[in-house]
Amino acid sequence: MTVSPPTATRTALSARGIHKAFGKHVVLADVDLTIRSGETVGVVGENGAGKTTLLRILCGDLRPDKGTVTVDGTLSHCPQHPVLNNALTPFQHLRLFQEAFRLPNLEPAHALIDRLAFAGHLHRPVRVLSGGTRQKLSLVLALMHEPDVVLLDEPYQGFDWQTYLAFWDLAAARRAAGRTTVVISHLAYDIDRLDAVIQLSHKAAVRTKGASR
Structure with missing residues (x-):
């Protein structure tokens, strides 16, 4: 599938001069990036390039040593390893997040669950669920309030x-609605599904395929 460039020009997420070191080890050095509203963007790089560190900074979980992050609208993120309560069921997680997001109902969440096909696991404790089902639940929790920007x-x-195909259907639906999706990975899969790829290294974030214009 080949996507056409988004029509929106508003900047949804930007970072300027991001620098982060742990002791003497510099992980990110003056990294800049700009992502527009409605884009689906891949951020790739070798192991140790700082991808997860950058995500944590972008979502506010980690403070940079220098630099600024600007987000236009609501932001959500889905970590690589799901952060869930093993004693609760998926449905109980949904109710907690419904209250946190002040959602009037769970209809958007159930639509996501149907698309990801795990409705049969809603009332089982998380501790007995497979890793894939846990990842599905984590993704639903990140998307159920329809955030303007999501970091995955x-x-x-x-x-x-x-489920892999269903994930890309969800990304396409978000794109059509003018929402931004950022996928962080060590490999650039499905480049044709992306508006841009940002190659991350310790020194720079280089945008290719749909360079910012």
């Missing part, structure tokens, strides 16, 4: 083929 760290690990 290796989002399709453990997905079977049908």
Whole structure:
């Protein structure tokens, strides 16, 4: 599938001069990036290039040593390793997040669950669920309030083929609605599904395929 360039020009997410070091080890050095509203963007790089560190800075989970991050609208993120309560069921997680997001109902969440095909697991404790089902739940929790920008760290690990395809259908639907999706991965899969790829290294974030204009 080949996508056409988005029509929106508004900047949804930007970072300027991001620098982060842990002790003497510099992970990110003056990294800049700009992502527009309605784009689906891949951020790729070798192991140790700082992808997860950058995601944590972009979502506010980690403070940079220098630099600024600007987000236009609501932001959500889905970590590489799901952060869930093993004693609760998926449905109980949904109710907690419904209250946190002040959603009037769970209709958007159930639509996501149907698309990802795990409705049969809603009332089982998380501790007995497979890794793939946990990842599905984590993705639903990140998307159920329809955020303007979502950051996804290796989002399709453990997905079977049908769920993998369903993930890209969700990304396409977000794109059509003018929402921004950022997929962080160590490999650039499905480049034709992306508006741009940002190659991250310690020194720079180089945008290719749909360079910012």
